[in-house]
Amino acid sequence: MSTTEAKITEEYPPVRTGGSLLLAWRTNSKHILIVGGGEVACGRVLKALEADARVTLICPEEGLHPELKFRISNDQIYKYINREFDPIDLEEDIDMVLTAIDDPIKSKEIYELSKEKKLPINVADVPSLCDFYFMSEHRDGPLQIAVSTNGQGPKLANIIRRHISENLPNGVGEAINKVGHLRQNIRKIDSDYKSSSKRMQWMSKICEDWSIEDLKRLDDNVIEALLPYYEKRVIPSFNTIKQETFLSDKLEEATKEMNIEEDEHKETKKGQLILVGAGPGDPSLLTQKAIEALSNADLVVSDLLVPKEIFSVVKCETRFALAKSGSQKSVKSDESQKEIQHCCLEGLEKGKNVVRLKIGDPFLFGRGGEEVSFFKKKGFEVNVVPGISSALSAPMSANVPVTHRGLSDQVLIITGQGTQGKLPQVPQYHDMRTTVVLMAVGKAKELSKELLNNNYPDDLPAVFVENGNRPNERIIRATVATLGEMVEKECVVAPSTLIIGRAVNALLE
Ligand SMILES: C[S@@+](CC[C@H](N)C(=O)[O-])C[C@H]1O[C@@H](n2cnc3c(N)ncnc32)[C@H](O)[C@@H]1O
Structure with a gap:
């Protein structure tokens, strides 16, 4: 190796290959096509909307997560297509494609079609079909901090991101907004493109010399007092600015007040x-x-x-x-x-x-x-x-009095999903008791067996109240023996409350 080569190796940063090119992609008013309707799609939609993109969402309505339904009905989605993906969807003026579906063959097909059209694409959970990854992100106003593990450990990225955000000083986002405002003012007094490096150096220096607390106080008065220093290429301290301005007394007072408020805030005014x-x-x-x-x-x-x-x-x-x-x-x-x-x-x-x-x-x-x-x-x-509680309002909505003279003098409320998803211990049958079960849908078959084992009569009336007290409420009648069968046959979904006991039929005509 020549001496010059050796010197270069020492002076310039080494190349650490295998990373991603980290960029902040400006997608404002760009058109992003998102295929999928589950939790991952929810995350993708949110990120796209927060980056001011226009979102077209493709997913049959029955597969839509409630969050997505909420965004569609609140007009946050530019276009919602209620069906599976069709290649024709890529004929629109699309800038980026994101898929979050559980079908690897379909995902690959969308990937290949997107590549034909030279569209950047991310197929959730399949790093080999991604032109770019999503990063774990912290946001505070204009501040975005993103952590990538290059697809190796998304959970770890979350933990690291949380650690970083918890250690940031309070109000960094606000300080950045104020710095942005100062920057605009500097540009106003010196807009010459030849001054770009002078502007940059002065702005960098003020960010280095002033604390986040000082930067947060960059209001119009402070900025006005600061501008002459730019011409002189000098960075005064925050205290100098305070003393110099004709508002110095007032500012001092205000600053004192702010300090007192902040101290109070620290001691008592917690959320x-x-x-x-x-x-x-x-x-x-x-x-x-x-x-x-x-x-x-x-x-x-x-x-x-x-x-x-x-x-x-x-x-x-x-x-x-x-x-x-x-x-x-x-x-x-x-x-x-x-x-x-x-x-x-x-x-x-x-x-x-x-x-x-x-x-x-x-x-x-x-x-x-x-x-x-x-x-x-x-x-x-x-x-x-x-x-x-739905434990009481759902029975009422199905016209079931949970206690009723001669039929029920006690109510038992249990869950179908105890710790680790197990059924809790069900007590022996008592003919004067109404049993209300929350979260029973996924466990109906198992529950039916457990009740029968505990001497519940197989023809004891039961009723599922799906979406009780809501416009889409459904009442599905069953017996202890047919709980599982009725859930399957009637496609009962959560949230549903199950009521079992003689009182179930008390008010039936
Ligand atoms: C996690 S638990 C929460 C119960 C809630 N704290 C309460 O007091 O109603 C969720 C369960 O509540 C029941 N639930 C909640 N809202 C309901 C509704 N509108 N209709 C029927 N059941 C409902 C369902 O059994 C659902 O699975």
């Missing part, structure tokens, strides 16, 4: 969490307290089971918690439970009033208790607003 029961899904069954909490919230973190009609009173950002995929969509995985808690914490730490919205009543099979102790341990105040 508050209210766990709110949304009732079974009919907005007129929301309590007055729930409406108040929802309309005053800064952030609502909601279960997916809560239907869109409930959100008419919400004026702030709403985030949805993803349910575990599978037949029982109403059961949240531990993973999504963690995501929810993290989402709420983020808001609380920014001093927001966070509403954690749950279907029915928060303390009845809603993991509400767990959430209260989690947030209390983290030092946040938690209030709980009860909701009308």
